[in-house]
Amino acid sequence: MKVVHEKFAELDGQIVRSFTLINDHGMEVTSIDYGCIITRIMIPDRFGTIENVVLGFDTLDEYVQHSPYFGAIVGRHAGRIKNAEFELDGRIYHLAKNDNGNHLHGGLQGFDKVIWHVEVKENKDDVSLVFQYISKDGEEGYPGNLQMKVIYTLNNSNELVIAYEGISDQRTVINVTNHSYFNLSGNLKRNILDHILTLKSDRFVELDEQLLPTGEILPVENTVFDFRTGRKIRDGVVSKDQQNVLAGNGYDHPFLLSENNNGEIYLQDTESGRALIIETDQPGVVLYTGNQLSEDFTIRDVIAQRYLGLCLETQGLPDAIHHPNFPSTIVEKDEIYRSVTKYKFKTN
Structure with a gap:
């Protein structure tokens, strides 16, 4: 196990550094301290060819100019908040508007756009940032001074574990996730339409035309939102279901997980043999299939295009503050917010 770090760029006079975690099997995870962005995850296919399985850039300028949250930590509150405001303890808080009058992924200068302090920890069987x-x-616009910590740990079981901790000196809302776009084909050789996803989920959140939750939680039974026995992403892209159509022909939906920390999310690409198992203690996962990716930039010599990657954002539900029937994202003063998600890579 080892960590390699180097200068990545400069931003407003500050140095942005890159850190690569490497385990004894050759798996590598590279991250920068700007937005805690994961820029690469290098893993082998069934033939032993090691390739990158996430979308990312080689320069900071590209992240600043083009990135739709590639690999970043998003917060304070992941997802959309309606009208960029909420009421807490009788006071209305007005948030930054950055999505058609709504608030998205923490706002204009969210966790994804700041430089974080980093400490490296090296152990015999794992390394951490x-x-x-x-x-x-x-x-x-958020209340409270929030001390936030995010820990990336790579171990020799080819697992990347992301742990989140936060504590605020005021009652507030917190909902933090990682926004990596996965493509298990390796080096973006193909899109993700033939990736097969299995989810232990029997309910998903209905969205309106602004991709905000309506408050209704719908059964997946007899719909293309039923991933319980596995289905190709393509099914939702070609679907005429109004929920798929309004999301841009695909998925951008929160799913309620029926199990936690028990292989509840399983993604596979049969051609490469790569598979990803995600386990979390969070109540939900947002499946986003890259429906809005534009073709006006390149990703390491590959022209960006719709469905080039998919996100599996483990989190509380978007806009939970406006829906009492959703799991709450309110955190009390001096209460420690904690969450852990594990990403295990393997080959079939």
């Missing part, structure tokens, strides 16, 4: 950031009271 400990990212820390203090989000001040009022930042992007």
